[in-house]
Amino acid sequence: MRVSVFTEPHRGASYDDQLRFARLVEAAGFEGFLRADHYQSMGADPGLPGPTDAWLTLAALARETTRIRLGTLVTSATFRLPGPLAVMVAQVDQMSGGRIELGIGAGWFEREHRSYGIPFPAVGERFDRLAEQLEVITGLWRTPVGGSYTFTGDHYRLVDAPALPKPVQVPGPPIIVGGRGPKRTPDLAARYADEFNMPFKSVDETAEAYERVREACDRVGRAESGRAPLVLSAGIVVAIGRTDAEAERRAAPLHVASALPPESPVIGSPAELVERIGEFAAIGATRVHLRLIDLADLDHLELIGSEVLPQLDGDQ
Template identity: 40%
Template sequence: MKVGLEFGEFAWAGGPAQMADTIARFARTADESGVDLLGVGDHLWQGPHAGGPEQPWLECFTTLTLMAANTRRCRLAPIVAGVHFREPALLAKAVTNLDILSGGRAMLGVGAGWDADEASGMGIGFPGVAERFDRLDETLQVCLRLWESEPGAERPFTGRYYQLERPLLVPQSLTRPHPPIMVAGGGERRTLRLVARYADACNLYPSPDLADKLEILRGHCATEGRDYDAIEKTIIMPFDLGPDGERADELAETLRGFTGLGVHTAIGIIFGPDPVAQAEIVGNKIVPALA
């Protein structure tokens, strides 16, 4: 099993003046210790689970770019981009730029979004859930259309929500045919069908029904003509390492139990004032225990 890390908060010692240095040191530590994937949540506000909008939060893609400059091997991804935040062409351009600037290490993590208060507070449209999933479907189509475009041979896209007269992306991503796509969420009727239809990876919570979700994904893959085994299965959860890493062995044992379900990658959300120290613990204890 591979290990990824995602920031759960930015309320660190030193405040904004030290954030760039903290992120750079965190990224280097994780990269050098064998962490496979680094992610940043795509929000404008901190969520209600960690103090709400009065707590600090950094924009996703600029933070990922700083991490790209301080790593050499790990993958980089928004986990995950909310479909309501950007037009599909802008999302594809941002991921393509991240791929180029990282030397071909970007992923597109995307989902239907969830924080209505954040959207209304910041003046961003937040359609109902059915429309957001329709837009997610079209967004994935647009991204794939852009990643296959060639100058002079573009194919216009006409959808219900998005119309592109000339879908052209120059330069193209280094990763071909396109950066891997991760569709997040465990919705059985729509989300997992979108995984089977378009994605290279799913992203699920390790809930008691995880095995059932994966079987439903297997069924959607059969319907869509996709190889279920070719889709990377990822889970995301808080990593409770303890103040000095005393819970790391217990966490590693818990994660090891998910390998029997076919989980490939565990993405840990980390909290606390010192993310660099937590990256060191993950690299020293979790990564080798799961290798």
């Protein structure tokens, strides 16, 4: 089982906080450090000291780490134009020596768009834009050096783009598409993604999502096209401790009202987290993203590294 750590700096974390955390993620033996791409906290707390830009942060971390994979869960298609985003991700992939992953979604949190003056169209248009962004980004990365890329869609138009720079990873950094959507999300994952992620839901709900995406892969002929099978991953909200009291203290932020949909956290002992990861493995997951709430709680990260990772099979 591949194990990465997922963080939410919009809850309140400076770049230095994230750097300290990412370095410990690397030292503790995790596979990767992925972060949310949000400009505002979902609750009433403003998340001091305020937001940090995901790709600016990852570019800096790319130069401050040597092994861990780095990426977003997930970049919102409403935040950036697809051409500049392809350039940005390719450059950070170069800066990291080929360790970047692009998680990308349609966007959902209206309040942060309104706060920062970002257009927030209806959900149907957001998914249309996401589909075009995936087409453009993968098209730019796959265009041979010396060639050019042209695209005409309903929302984006590129004419003779030089399709540079190229990422280190060929044909491009792994793309992660995920979510709870029953129709368009599985289809987009089957067509464009390298990994499908079901975030923070129960094992049963995740199994249903995996079945939907497997059916979508069959519909679009993914196997016949020669594409590699989708990596199936699960997000797990984690609050564990050496004692029940320690676990409950770490879980306290989960009980505060927010705009997030209902989740299925693991609150308890390291053994309970190992058991949950095993349940996800049994339904086909080969990767988990552990969402840790407090980036200042380095002991939580060290506990998982010392008590959970050694009990899991496979490279981290």
